[in-house]
Structures are given as structure tokens and as C-alpha cells.
Amino acid sequence: MSGAPERRITDLPHLIDALPPEDRAVANRIFDVSSTTGRLVVPEAMHAWIEEFFGSVDAVLEQRIVRVTNSVTLQGTLFNGLRASRPLDTGVGVDLEREIEAGDARDPFCHPENDTPADVFGRVRGEHSITASNVAKYDGFHGVVVFDDHNPLRLTPEKVSDYVSVGLEWCRKALEADPEARYPFLMWNCLWRAGGSIIHGHAQVTVTRGMHYPKVERLRRAAVSYRAEGGSDYFDDLYRVHDSLGLGIPAERNVRVFASLTPVKEKELVVIGGSSEDSSLHRTVGALLRDYVRVLGVRAFNVAFYMVPLAPTEEDWSGFPTVVHLVDRGSPANRTSDIGAMELYAASVVASDPFRVADLLRRGSPG
């Protein structure tokens, strides 16, 4: 990539225009992209404050905002890089490593066999993790994959692969216990910024009945409609657009990764694999999380696995891949939430540039 002009999300309309015609047609079929400029007038008395936080007054006078909407799923993002520099209430200073280590050996997940409940079908034990039953459940079956490592940031692809395999085995046990519990979901909330209530490393698994969780079902319906209208596979086309723009990230065989053009929040990565059982998919997610922490400096993150049902259902899941989402939830030292009414009810607002995220991950060293 060296020598190539740096691509920026603010140039997205031009980058799409410059694509070869077939790629451009697919990009325009999936994405609606527009840009606008926000302007303001700064009183003299504010100059020093603005210079401190934003570098210069000029930086805020005209702000380029790019809006990307996925017309297939109706998910969308507004990008304004300037928001990364805005002043935030950082609360009390946090020495994260110290805070993590201070709890070592003291929380229930440090001694899961004694201090956590088991599921009605028992526990699943892996090489680096063991399951527990969640005390206050999201759904009829709700388990925890408790990592042997207390420190959730001590990640390797092998360990993550084990966590995912153990989670999937838990889902199969739940299905044996209740043949209607066919719809699996695997998630990981790392640290409090990401919704994790216990620091000790853990992921969570649920299985649900009747229909998949609404956001998964919505994606299935969108992909079915897309194929019915244009004859092509939505996920192939989605990857093709990202890859043609330079947002693809190398991964193991049969796994496709890209930095999303419509991230739900900062630095979102999307991983598309085949079967949820595929160990190369698990290792890819592990390698990405390791680099998330090591290269991008992420500390609090969410991971979610969209997976097809574990047993046949009435609705059509043919061609639906395993889709994994990774997202950065911001600094654990920050007291301001990263989501507000805008994100909950309108569109995501994001400061990180997906082109920069993809570049850094491809390069593989801290930037």
C-alpha cells in the first residue's frame, strides 16, 4: 500500500465514482452515500479553547460529514472525524491494568466450578474455558463461557478459538435439552464500557425459540429480498464493495473481513465465514481481537456472532453465512457514553475512518 494516496471516508463519493463500472454498480445498489458541510461561527473568546481541543479554529469552521446508508438493511452511519477530538468528561483516571489485576482471584469467575451455577445439562469444558449458567438470564437458555484467564485482554487466536468452540458446544447441549431452542447467539462484552459487568474474561451464549433474534432475522430477510430482486448473493456483493474500495483485511482461507462502511460504532469490523464450526473463522476472530488490542489500542469491545439455526426451520436460511461483528466501545476511562438518542433511534455517529482502520490492521503494527 506504500506510495498509494491515503484514502479517506470523506472522499467516499469520489472513491465509488472511480471504481470499475461493475464494482460501482454493486456499490450503488447497496449503498447510498452523500456528503455535506457543517459550518459555524466562532467568537473570539472561544479561540483558545478550540485550539486546545481541535488544533485550530479552521478545523471546526467547515466540517465535512459523510453519510452512508446501506439501502438493503437500512443501517447507516454519519462520519465526522472531528468528533474524535471533542472534549469528553474522562471521569477519574483509570489505571486499567491495575484495576483488572486487582480483581484477580477474587471474583466468581476465578473459581467457576464453586462460585457459578451450572446449566441443567451440566458444563462444557474446553482447554481454556468452562461454561456456567447465567444467574439472571436474557432468555430461557443463557450461558457464560468463563475464560481461564482473569485478564480479558490476554488474547490469542487459539484461546479465542476455544471460547467459541465451547460456546457452540453449549448451544448444542441446549438444543438437546429443548429441541425448539434452535436459534443460537454468541456474544462478548469486554469491560464495563461494552456492557460487561464482571472484568474477568467471559463471553455469553443464548439460544432462542420460534424465530431468530430480530436483528438477525432482519438481516436474513434483507438478504433474501436482495437475492430475489437482483439474483446475486448479498454477502458476496457486500464484501466485493468493501474489498474493491480497499477496506478488505487479509484473513484465513474461506473467511472474509472488512472495515465496515456503515459501522454501528467506532472501528467496526465484519467477518464473513461459512459454517459457524469452522476453526479458521474462530482463529480469524481471535487474530482480529488480538490486533484490535495490540495495534488499534482497543480495550472495551463487543463481539457478536450471527449464526444459522442449529436445526431445520420453516424460513429460508440457505446461503446465510456466519457473520461476526467486532466494535470498539471507547476508552474505559471515559465517563461519557458512546451511544445516545442519535444511535438508539436515528443513525450511528462515528469518528474513526474505516480506511485508516483497515490500513492499520493490514500493516499489523501500532500506528
Ligand SMILES: [Zn+2]
Ligand atoms: Zn477473575
